[in-house]
Amino acid sequence: MALVVQKYGGSSVATAGHIKTVARKIVDRVARGDRLAVVVSAMGDTTDDLISLAEQVSSSPSPREMDMLLSTGEQTSAALLAMALHDMEVSALSLNAFQLGIETTGRFRDARIVDLDLSRLRHRLEDVQVVVITGFQGISPDGDVTTLGRGGSDTSAIAVAAKLGVPCEIYSDVAGIYACDPRVVPEAKKLDYVVYDEMLEMAALGAKVLHSRGVEIAKKYEVDLYCGSTFSDEEGTRIVNTLPEWLEQPVVTGIAVDMDQMKVTLEGLPDGVDLLTRLFGCLAADGVNVDMISTVSAGGRTSITFSVVSGHICQVRDSVRESLEGIDGWSLSDDSTVAKVSAVGVGMKTSSGVAARFFSALDGAEVSVLGTTTSEIKISVLVPRDQAGDAAKALVAEFDRREEQA
């Protein structure tokens, strides 16, 4: 008998009918001799409906009460799934964050899991075949209900699996992780394996199948993760520490596309790190989230290109002007219609010529490169937003040919 953690997302438990489908999937697994801890999200639109109710009674709902309110969503789906399992003659019971002893920090709406009291879970698993756990929620040191922020149920599931030292299976309406978001590159293939570090870099990949906080926990505790579809038996994607030995590590595993970027370029600045400190300090203080930064220095003058995620261009301009007050001779240009396209792969560490293939592919697709940054396992470029799709397609095609070229 093996113990396994499974997680079903909101679209997998959206209706009573969906919940019965999930129950049948669990029943089949139990019939194979496994015991399960199943983490569930709230049903479909429940969370949005509750937020809308909150906004009807308050112009700025208290975060503490919002968490108290939202946590009812998972309790509802957990209880219903346990009932559906009973109806199929599988012994099951639901546990909420109080009952499971999920301790978190006290930051409402975005708490972090601090500890889990596994003795309670193990105790209950002695009596029943399936324990259904409310995802997304925990209890603060003051005994208040907290929620874990976006993707929180993934985090709950992976944390439970990490603490139990067992595998974790994440089910949703997507069949796994793809080499590129299928909405951008429909021909992108589903990946059999992804390494934790790649998954972290590819957070934007694969229609948000998996949240990066959960992956960080999986990496830290080496939890075997699996992402698959609730509604089909198609094989999904395994996220692991290292690939199986028989599998050669590809150079590039996936292509990530982030459409929501804005490019800012400053030219003619005097050299000096203090200026950068002032500049990025000022932007951070104004709540501007800076992503890619490239600097080029020549002849005592520095040019800086950086990209900004979801900021307002007027605010960026104001922040920059404020930070550079008293300095002359510089100019600012901006472009709010750019996208970031990245190739990610731990194989880059040991392969040469990846950058050449990367830029050659973009060149072949006539994509303009507006800025570049690299890490050990990633190359990112800023491109005009309307060329992002072509860029991704070209990169998917280039790096999918790896086997022929190896």
Place this chain on the structure above:
Amino acid sequence: MALVVQKYGGSSVATAGHIKTVARKIVDRVARGDRLAVVVSAMGDTTDDLISLAEQVSSSPSPREMDMLLSTGEQTSAALLAMALHDMEVSALSLNAFQLGIETTGRFRDARIVDLDLSRLRHRLEDVQVVVITGFQGISPDGDVTTLGRGGSDTSAIAVAAKLGVPCEIYSDVAGIYACDPRVVPEAKKLDYVVYDEMLEMAALGAKVLHSRGVEIAKKYEVDLYCGSTFSDEEGTRIVNTLPEWLEQPVVTGIAVDMDQMKVTLEGLPDGVDLLTRLFGCLAADGVNVDMISTVSAGGRTSITFSVVSGHICQVRDSVRESLEGIDGWSLSDDSTVAKVSAVGVGMKTSSGVAARFFSALDGAEVSVLGTTTSEIKISVLVPRDQAGDAAKALVAEFDRREEQA
């Protein structure tokens, strides 16, 4: 500064708009310098909606999971009310059964409160003006969520008030307790005061404003209870241990009508208590709920009339035949179209002639009396169901004239 417990029922928090109305009522009270522990029910039809969801996933939902499911209803309304109070600049927070430490028995769907951990409530009331408490729910010795059965939120509120030693105000869409159900006798007056024992006898009175389990707790711990309307400032009804000294105790406080009775008469039985034991033992074993019992014995033969609540006449006949097997010479007759009409008043203990006035009023209204039982503070008669309204009207009129006659 006084501490007060208030309870708002499901119809009082049915929508976001209703919740804001309740919040304004609380804000006014806080402005007068009071601190409040407010117990809430689930919003309007929430409980029914959740039960319907449960029935969609299971043909006979597990009671444990049903309680887990239903308890989300009160948590939702409690969080929303706390948010609405914040929005009106009153400090408030919601607490569920885990947070408040409401210990109950382990009987799902119908648990009894065993204890409350008031230290947590008092601690929170040091920081905020209003603590909003989820009604209807508790935690079993095993740490499972339980619910308290019909009227459970009244019980929660009264138990909190009892433990704190403070008054309890029950708000609903009814303005108080009436001398008779206004649907039966529209001219029945609202009562200013009712004594606990009367309230217990009058459980069927006043459109189910107050559940008898709560009243039992109120009586035991002498909690000052008040029943009033959420939506008007009209003065409601106080339920107390003894009336204020300046108020003369009326002979009859209220007239209760129970339309759902069935009358069974046995004649020609041999005398003997053992026979009654067999008869009522057999009915109880078959789940028949016997209410009024009258026996008349003469010439060595006994006649028995009893009334049955919500049973099936065939089952009653079978039970009776089974229990009287081997005995000859008796006959059974039954009437399934009867009602019970009762006059209740602790003043009966010290007044004479109440029975005479009672029967004279019925006689004046040409009501047939099919059976009678009395207690220290109640006279009940069985009457043909179609005469129950006339009987109630006549009794309300008769005993409302007490002041002239005193």
